[in-house]
Amino acid sequence: MFEAAAIAWHNGKLVEREQAAPSIASHSLHLGVGVFDGIMAYWNSDHYYIHRLEAHLDRLRHGSTQMGLEFSWSNHDLKLGLLSLLDEIPATDYYIRPIVYRAGSYLNFNDTMPVDVTILAVTIARNVDKPLTCHISSFERVSGRAIPVTWKICGTYVNSYLSRRAAEIDGFNDAILLDQEGRITEASAANIFFLQTDTVITPALTPNIFPGITRATLLDIAQALGVEVIERDVCPEELGNFDGAFLAATMMELKPLAAIDSYQYDSSNHLLFLRFLKEFREITQQ
Structure with missing residues (x-):
């Protein structure tokens, strides 16, 4: 692998x-x-x-x-x-x-x-069902005004490496990074989506958030399904308000989150996540 x-x-x-x-x-x-x-x-x-x-x-x-x-x-x-x-x-x-x-x-x-x-x-082996655990990283997301994050520059990913490595040392699968204002941006190399009943919430794109192609695919899926997606600032203090969360990226595909720090989620069984997963699999199995 x-x-x-x-x-x-x-x-x-x-x-x-x-x-x-x-x-x-x-x-x-x-x-x-x-x-x-x-x-x-x-x-x-x-x-x-x-x-x-x-x-x-x-x-x-x-x-x-x-x-x-x-x-x-x-x-x-x-x-x-x-x-x-x-x-x-x-x-x-x-x-x-x-x-x-x-x-x-x-x-x-x-x-x-x-x-x-x-x-x-x-x-690469596909394993989209296994839930992940994350923590809020002590490493700040590199500023897109310092190094543009939308260009996928090799050197920029040292930020991802350091945050992922620290998360794994602490017993987590991945890290959630905050920007300079304390807002949630994304995981080390994946966009993040939060589930709240029948609504999806994802951080609004700023210069510090990568506009992923998988992210765009999920927004298209949501529109086709009639699912409301709210793009807005998300703060760590809100994590207890969500029913679930998942990560999305090209290599990772869609991965449900079982926890972010002490907040526990049953994302794998959330109906919205399962709808997104079903539609995404149908697309990739063409």
Whole structure:
């Protein structure tokens, strides 16, 4: 689980995975100057369903351009590369990780250095039913005004790593991060939704909250089902008012929460969560 396939798509061709590795002197390695995305490829008996591929590739390109990591491959090129990679590896569910970086041995900052694009396929087991526990992290969510969180910059995810690691050390599965004003933003790498009877509440998007593609999918599902979704500021003091909660992200899919700190939830059996889960599974099993 979570092991990358032995081959990768790299700058237009399939190569052994380690041939796409950056130099030990690459400033992308040292400074986290790179942009990535995460895409699910679901193996459904005899074909792959790739969820919102164009939106993921658009996001990758936007972040790369904003970071000065422009590349010449079109979305069509990247799609063909991704499909050619899937054709060459065993058929199963994969988390696809395209990444844009500078592999060359230059520690200095220089926008003229070559940009590499690689697509990895990582095996992943789907386990959407197991509930998670979270705590409110002592690590503050990195400010989107300091480092734009919408670009999926490699270095930004140190914030996610530190908060998740601290949560696991304390016996939890994940962390809920607050912003500079003490508002709930998201988990270490997933958006959060709260359940209150027949209403869903989720933090309103601010520069400190990632506008996830799975989040957008759930908002579409809610509209189709006629479920009210309220996007607003949410504070930790409100956690006792909710009937349940769940996380949503590309790799994680939908995960019910059994607890946030001392607040206990039966999210796995909440009718709203089960409706969202059913609809999401139907989408990904096309």
